Amino acid sequence: GPITSFQNVAVLFVGGYMLWNGVSLYRNKRQKRAKPMLLAMFVFAVGVLNDAAVSMGLYVSIYLVEYAYIGILFLMTYSLSGEVLEAEVTRDALRESEARFRSIIEASPMGMHMYRLEANGRLIFTGANSAADKMLGVNHQVFVGKTIEEAFPSLAGTEVVERYRQACAQGESWYSEQIDYTDEQIRGAYEVHAF
Numbered sequence: 001g002p003i004t005s006f007q008n009v010a011v012l013f014v015g016g017y018m019l020w021n022g023v024s025l026y027r028n029k030r031q032k033r034a035k036p037m038l039l040a041m042f043v044f045a046v047g048v049l050n051d052a053a054v055s056m057g058l059y060v061s062i063y064l065v066e067y068a069y070i071g072i073l074f075l076m077t078y079s080l081s082g083e084v085l086e087a088e089v090t091r092d093a094l095r096e097s098e099a100r101f102r103s104i105i106e107a108s109p110m111g112m113h114m115y116r117l118e119a120n121g122r123l124i125f126t127g128a129n130s131a132a133d134k135m136l137g138v139n140h141q142v143f144v145g146k147t148i149e150e151a152f153p154s155l156a157g158t159e160v161v162e163r164y165r166q167a168c169a170q171g172e173s174w175y176s177e178q179i180d181y182t183d184e185q186i187r188g189a190y191e192v193h194a195f
Helices: 002-027 031-055 065-107 130-136 159-170
Strands: 113-117 123-128 174-182 185-194
Touching (some): 002 031, 113 159, 123 159, 130 185, 159 174, 159 185
Antiparallel strands (some): 174 185
16 A cells, blocks of 8 residues: 555655665765664664565565564664774773873973964863963963854954964964053063964
């Protein structure tokens, strides 16, 4: 009937899509991900061909599609568990790398500010090292999560903000000297390196 016809078309479509994905992954040098998918497609094809031959009376045997589904579930579970484990290993390596990076930043005698550039162009302050706190006499933790203009209003409308954006977006390094005055006296002189 129409429901069986719809099922057959849906199975052909999904099967073709999975086969195409498996072959694409394999061609793109991602064999580790492609092999379980292609093997699952093979197991499924064997089950379908067997059931078709049995239903056409070509030989007498048991129907295998249900077993093929179970095989596919086992293969996909194996594949996904491997990917989850790989993702966890990658996450651990990333955490370790970030901790190493943070310890280098924290140990640096140079004051450092860190920013994240969002898709809308906003520069978000993500932190500073203790040297920056000492140098400027400020606890920078209060600025985390704010835009550069919110954290440092004196920089709004200056070239500094745009230069930082360019450093984040295009990797263009920038150097400048900055002198801060209070009551016509020099409060601080800084070299600014953005990268």
